[in-house]
Amino acid sequence: xxxxxxxxxxxxxxxxxxxxxxxxxxxxxxxxxxxxxxxxxxxxxxxxxxxxxxxxxxxxxxxxxxxxxxxxxxxxxxxxxxxxxxxxxxxxxxxxxxxxxxxxxxxxxxxxxxxxxxxxxxxxxxxxxxxxxxxxxxxxxxxxxxxxxxxxxxxxxxxxxxxxxxxxxxxxxxxxxxxxxxxxxxxxxxxxxxxxxxxxxxxxxxxxxxxxxxxxxxxxxxxxxxxxxxxxxxxxxxxxxxxxxxxxxxxxxxxxxxxxxxxxxxxxxxxxxxxxxxxxxxxxxxxxxxxxxxxxxxxxxxxxxxxxx
Numbered sequence: 001x002x003x004x005x006x007x008x009x010x011x012x013x014x015x016x017x018x019x020x021x022x023x024x025x026x027x028x029x030x031x032x033x034x035x036x037x038x039x040x041x042x043x044x045x046x047x048x049x050x051x052x053x054x055x056x057x058x059x060x061x062x063x064x065x066x067x068x069x070x071x072x073x074x075x076x077x078x079x080x081x082x083x084x085x086x087x088x089x090x091x092x093x094x095x096x097x098x099x100x101x102x103x104x105x106x107x108x109x110x111x112x113x114x115x116x117x118x119x120x121x122x123x124x125x126x127x128x129x130x131x132x133x134x135x136x137x138x139x140x141x142x143x144x145x146x147x148x149x150x151x152x153x154x155x156x157x158x159x160x161x162x163x164x165x166x167x168x169x170x171x172x173x174x175x176x177x178x179x180x181x182x183x184x185x186x187x188x189x190x191x192x193x194x195x196x197x198x199x200x201x202x203x204x205x206x207x208x209x210x211x212x213x214x215x216x217x218x219x220x221x222x223x224x225x226x227x228x229x230x231x232x233x234x235x236x237x238x239x240x241x242x243x244x245x246x247x248x249x250x251x252x253x254x255x256x257x258x259x260x261x262x263x264x265x266x267x268x269x270x271x272x273x274x275x276x277x278x279x280x281x282x283x284x285x286x287x288x289x290x291x292x293x294x295x296x297x298x299x300x301x302x303x304x305x306x307x308x309x
Contacts, residue, residue, distance in 0.1 A: 134275065
């Protein structure tokens with residue numbers, strides 16, 4: 001069995017000469033049904049932590065995908081702690097630190113997405129407009145500041161300490177003779193039930209209820225990916241692919257809904273008013289259509305047979 005990338009976790013040091021560093025994506029956790037819950041927990045947490053620590057060089061190299069992947073790693077780590085029922089004060093404290101770090105890296109990621117994905121479709125229609133030129137200049141400045149903050153978070157000694165403490169915690173889940181098979185099914189049942197509960201309250205527009213459905217589905221996705229090696233490959237692959245497609249659609253609606261919040265990160269000024277109003281209007285006109293499409297996909301997704309049943 002292939003071991004988790006423990007070395008990446010336990011040998012973290014501030015690196016030099018990282019101009020060619022690449023983002024580290026999530027890797028399939030090597031779980032088997034012969035594993036105990038304790039062994040599966042250790043493998044899952046260390047694999048998530050390897051993704052977090054492995055993206056530090058990419059962030060220091062100003063690689064945008066590094067920011068995205070470290071935040072994915074932090075969310076996966078948060079879900080790993082929850083999926084295995086780790087509910088001690090120590091785990092809760094680490095969970096709070098995980099969320100704080102993910103939130104601190106949020107503005108840089110939001111501004112990256114706005115710059116590369118959300119702004120271009122409308123900006124090219126106003127290529128000669130001075131307000132859009134001013135918006136691009138302000139965006140460049142805001143991104144620079146957000147990236148400075150992100151790099152400071154990674155260079156802070158607290159980041160290395162966080163990695164080491166989580167690596168140590170991976171060894172501390174109380175031992176049990178129970179195997180991971182039945183446990184995984186119960187965990188997935190609970191997370192899917194929570195998503196369906198949230199889905200009953202969500203409708204055709206993107207609001208707080210729809211956002212809660214999206215968050216529940218993201219948590220469900222991470223757990224499904226963790227436990228997928230325990231189930232038939234074809235069934236899990238088809239199911240998780242559909243789940244990812246649904247989350248992509250909810251993500252597009254979320255981006256349209258939250259564009260005003262991202263613009264607030266860029267700052268204010270009369271020279272920005274026209275461009276910001278045009279961007280908000282552009283996405284407001286698309287938000288409802290995107291939300292309705294996502295909810296139709298959600299209804300279709302619920303008809304799929306869960307792979308763990």
